[in-house]
Amino acid sequence: MKFIDEATIQVYAGKGGDGVASFRREKFIPKGGPDGGDGGSGGSIYAVADRNINTLVDYRFARVYRAKKGQSGRGSDCYGKSAEDIVLRMPVGTVIKNINTGEIVADLVDHQQKVLLASGGSGGLGNLHFKSSTNRTPRQFTTGEAGQEFELKLELKVLADVGLLGMPNAGKSTLIRAVSAARPKVADYPFTTLKPNLGVVRIDHNRSFVMADIPGLIEGAADGAGLGHRFLKHLTRTRLLLHLVDVAPFDENVDVVHEAMALIKELQKYDESLYSKPRWLVLNKVDMLQEDQRTQVCQEFIHKLGWRDKYFIISAMTGDGCKQLTYAVMDYLEQLLVSTND
Numbered sequence: 001m002k003f004i005d006e007a008t009i010q011v012y013a014g015k016g017g018d019g020v021a022s023f024r025r026e027k028f029i030p031k032g033g034p035d036g037g038d039g040g041s042g043g044s045i046y047a048v049a050d051r052n053i054n055t056l057v058d059y060r061f062a063r064v065y066r067a068k069k070g071q072s073g074r075g076s077d078c079y080g081k082s083a084e085d086i087v088l089r090m091p092v093g094t095v096i097k098n099i100n101t102g103e104i105v106a107d108l109v110d111h112q113q114k115v116l117l118a119s120g121g122s123g124g125l126g127n128l129h130f131k132s133s134t135n136r137t138p139r140q141f142t143t144g145e146a147g148q149e150f151e152l153k154l155e156l157k158v159l160a161d162v163g164l165l166g167m168p169n170a171g172k173s174t175l176i177r178a179v180s181a182a183r184p185k186v187a188d189y190p191f192t193t194l195k196p197n198l199g200v201v202r203i204d205h206n207r208s209f210v211m212a213d214i215p216g217l218i219e220g221a222a223d224g225a226g227l228g229h230r231f232l233k234h235l236t237r238t239r240l241l242l243h244l245v246d247v248a249p250f251d252e253n254v255d256v257v258h259e260a261m262a263l264i265k266e267l268q269k270y271d272e273s274l275y276s277k278p279r280w281l282v283l284n285k286v287d288m289l290q291e292d293q294r295t296q297v298c299q300e301f302i303h304k305l306g307w308r309d310k311y312f313i314i315s316a317m318t319g320d321g322c323k324q325l326t327y328a329v330m331d332y333l334e335q336l337l338v339s340t341n342d
């Protein structure tokens with residue numbers, strides 16, 4: 001499944017500081033020699049690949065990066081300070097293009113790879129550089145160079161970190177809409193979703209993951225019931241599955257425990273390795289239950305299912321519990337990364 005995460009940013013490197021014309025002033029010496037220092041260089045902008053970042057979502061929030069100007073030179077042979085560079089951390093796999101020329105500026109393939117995006121201007125020269133035997137009191141100096149400016153497009157092919165599993169109408173698309181900018185269709189009939197959707201879930205700066213919403217699965221999917229189970233292939237590269245269950249079905253005759261077990265069986269029939277992936281249970285639509293019954297209904301469900309792993313109680317519609325869920329997912333994925341980085 002192809003999903004291109006993208007962002008457009010503007011980078012402005014800093015201008016170099018100006019050189020200065022100045023003369024030494026000493027008592028009893030009418031004209032000291034020139035002592036005007038050079039300006040410092042403007043800040044440059046770099047991109048650095050970081051394997052701990054998986055999406056470009058942060059660059060959709062902050063689009064403009066301006067490095068500071070170098071300081072001007074001063075008298076007494078003082079050089080201006082150079083401005084600090086800006087380093088933009090991006091996921092490994094990011095391709096950076098110049099929007100105006102279409103040229104590929106960088107292809108970040110290795111962790112910690114550093115690429116110059118916009119070079120800061122050099123500082124101007126102070127008048128001490130212009131001293132010569134014929135001109136002992138030069139008044140010339142040069143101004144700092146302008147910094148480079150570019151409009152850049154960032155592109156990254158992403159794979160889903162987390163997959164949503166569930167019967168039709170469980171609320172998978174509603175959940176991905178609640179926690180990401182993805183906008184799949186939501187409707188109160190089964191099989192609304194016909195193709196997978198990916199959404200980027202942003203937790204905070206430099207912390208985000210990718211969630212996949214796939215079509216609903218029903219009992220007998222392995223034998224072609226409903227839309228079949230071929231969509232499960234989109235979840236094979238994920239690191240965590242969230243099994244969504246509607247705990248308050250409209251039709252009271254529906255046996256939710258039986259349905260949840262049936263779905264798990266279909267998963268196992270499809271692929272043993274997908275079945276043995278870490279999987280958490282997400283009990284959805286609790287807003288449909290009376291407040292004083294929520295805990296009891298959920299506990300009963302967990303008990304009947306014989307569930308011993310992690311579970312979450314949410315309402316994808318009102319957003320209740322969604323934050324706790326996405327934060328727990330993020331923490332879990334980060335821990336996996338730490339252990340693979342070691």
Ligand SMILES: Nc1nc2c(ncn2[C@@H]2O[C@H](COP(=O)(O)OP(=O)(O)OP(=O)(O)O)[C@@H](O)[C@H]2O)c(=O)[nH]1
Nearest residue numbers: 168169170171172173174187191192193216316317
């Ligand atoms: N009351 C309530 N309704 C919900 C909640 N989540 C989803 N729904 C409703 O349930 C219906 C199905 O939601 P979807 O998000 O389309 O379900 P889905 O799992 O994506 O369904 P398919 O794409 O058909 O597999 C819609 O009418 C939603 O508005 C919830 O937390 N509370």
Ligand SMILES: [Mg+2]
Nearest residue numbers: 172173192193
């Ligand atoms: Mg859907």
